[in-house]
Structures are given as C-alpha cells and as structure tokens.
Amino acid sequence: MATGAIRGGKTAQTVGAWRTAIARTLRRIGAAIVLLLLAAGLALWWAARWTPDRALYPTQGVTIDAGNGDVHWGSIKAAGADFAYIMATDGSVAVDPKFARNITSAREAGVQAGAIHRYSLCQLATDQAANFIRHVPRRADTLPAVVWLDYDDRCPDRPTRALLLSELATFLAQIEAHMGKQSVIAPGPAFESDYKVTQGIARTTWLRRDFFEPDYGAHPWAMWQANDYVRLSGAEGTVGWNALRPQGEMR
Numbered sequence: 001m002a003t004g005a006i007r008g009g010k011t012a013q014t015v016g017a018w019r020t021a022i023a024r025t026l027r028r029i030g031a032a033i034v035l036l037l038l039a040a041g042l043a044l045w046w047a048a049r050w051t052p053d054r055a056l057y058p059t060q061g062v063t064i065d066a067g068n069g070d071v072h073w074g075s076i077k078a079a080g081a082d083f084a085y086i087m088a089t090d091g092s093v094a095v096d097p098k099f100a101r102n103i104t105s106a107r108e109a110g111v112q113a114g115a116i117h118r119y120s121l122c123q124l125a126t127d128q129a130a131n132f133i134r135h136v137p138r139r140a141d142t143l144p145a146v147v148w149l150d151y152d153d154r155c156p157d158r159p160t161r162a163l164l165l166s167e168l169a170t171f172l173a174q175i176e177a178h179m180g181k182q183s184v185i186a187p188g189p190a191f192e193s194d195y196k197v198t199q200g201i202a203r204t205t206w207l208r209r210d211f212f213e214p215d216y217g218a219h220p221w222a223m224w225q226a227n228d229y230v231r232l233s234g235a236e237g238t239v240g241w242n243a244l245r246p247q248g249e250m251r
Contacts, residue, residue, distance in 0.1 A: 125167040129178075149185060
C-alpha cells in the first residue's frame with residue numbers, strides 16, 4: 001500500500017511537471033507570435049511611410065491609377081509630391097477610367113503630371129500608339145510620357161528581342177511625334193533582364209526597386225520608384241513613390 005502510494009505520488013508529480021512544461025512552452029510560443037506580429041505591424045507601418053532622403057533627392061512624386069479611387073490632389077501635394085505619373089492607357093484598347101479626371105485635377109492642384117502607357121507584348125505597336133494618342137492630349141506642360149514595360153499574366157507572348165525592340169521603336173516614334181517630346185522607358189527587373197531594353201533603346205529610364213536604389217539598367221536611372229507601399233491621405237490603397245535623380249531631365 002505504501003509503495004503504491006509513493007509510486008502514485010511520483011506519477012502525479014511527473015504528470016504535473018509535464019503539464020507545467022507544456023504550459024511554459026505554449027506561453028513562450030504565444031509570446032514569440034505576439035512579438036512577430038508586432039514586428040510585422042511595425043514593418044508595414046514603416047513601409048507605408050518611408051520615402052528617400054530629400055537631402056539626396058529633392059524632387060519626389062507619386063504614381064497614381066484608378067485603384068487609388070477619387071484622389072484629393074491637394075492632399076497629395078501637401079504630402080510632398082512635386083509631380084505625378086498617372087496611368088493612362090493599356091495595350092491597344094484599355095483606358096484607365098480615372099485618367100482624365102486625375103490629370104486635370106493634378107494640374108489644378110499645382111502638381112505637374114504625365115501619362116503612363118502599359119505596353120503589351122500581345123498587341124501591335126501602331127494599335128497601342130493609336131490608343132495612347134486618342135486619350136492623352138498634347139500639352140506643353142505635360143511631363144514626358146512613360147512606357148511601362150513588364151510581363152502581364154493576360155499576355156503569354158514572348159517575342160524575340162529584335163522584334164520587341166523594333167515594335168517598341170515604332171510605338172515610341174508615334175507617341176513622341178504626338179507629344180512633341182521624347183518618352184521615358186520603365187522596364188521592370190525581369191523584363192530588363194530578358195530583353196535588355198535599356199541597351200537597345202536610347203531613352204531616359206525609370207527603374208523600380210523598393211527601398212534600395214536599382215542597379216539593373218544599362219545606364220544610370222533618371223527616376224526611381226523607391227516604394228510601392230506608400231499610403232497617403234487623399235488616395236485609397238497604396239501609391240508608388242518616386243525619386244528624381246538630381247539634374248534628371250524629365251521636362
């Protein structure tokens with residue numbers, strides 16, 4: 001009887017110690033999860049507010065599209081945007097439904113603005129140029145047009161580099177004749193790696209890399225999309241935040 005009681009007591013102690021250890025481990029795991037969530041929240045808070053140092057890059061601006069809703073351009077200017085690039089056309093038929101309103105409102109707020117065309121590998125350059133020309137009016141105070149070059153899940157085509165450069169040259173010639181000034185090309189990292197557009201097309205470049213200066217072009221960038229996660233009063237969702245290289249030619 002005594003031996004059984006001792007054994008039973010030891011078993012109860014073992015079970016109690018095991019439960020205590022599990023509870024301690026669970027508390028530590030819970031604390032670690034809370035710390036991770038706090039760190040993630042802090043990182044998101046920081047990313048939504050970070051912009052490049054104004055001492056290094058005095059001229060900075062935003063990228064805006066229809067996803068940003070009804071933009072209040074006075075608030076965008078108050079947030080420090082010296083200029084804005086606004087999504088205008090996409091391929092041969094698509095038009096950003098907020099483009100006309102955005103570019104007019106930006107000008108009225110005193111924010112110099114320019115138009116972006118998202119280039120499609122699946123459609124003819126002449127058709128895309130016609131779409132751009134139809135919807136983007138020529139004005140002396142408009143910033144140079146930007147040709148956004150990136151892959152799109154809607155378009156599986158991957159033309160040869162020679163064909164892409166030829167079509168892109170045709171597109172640029174037509175929209176530049178319309179706008180009266182040279183355009184800016186904005187290839188994404190993967191697109192530039194595959195097609196080396198900055199080696200084949202002699203234009204000012206706008207490159208993209210969050211938080212760190214991009215280094216993937218054939219020559220130094222004139223504009224850098226430095227943060228695609230910025231949140232501003234006056235726009236829904238996130239906006240792209242851009243820095244102009246000092247002495248950069250964007251007029």
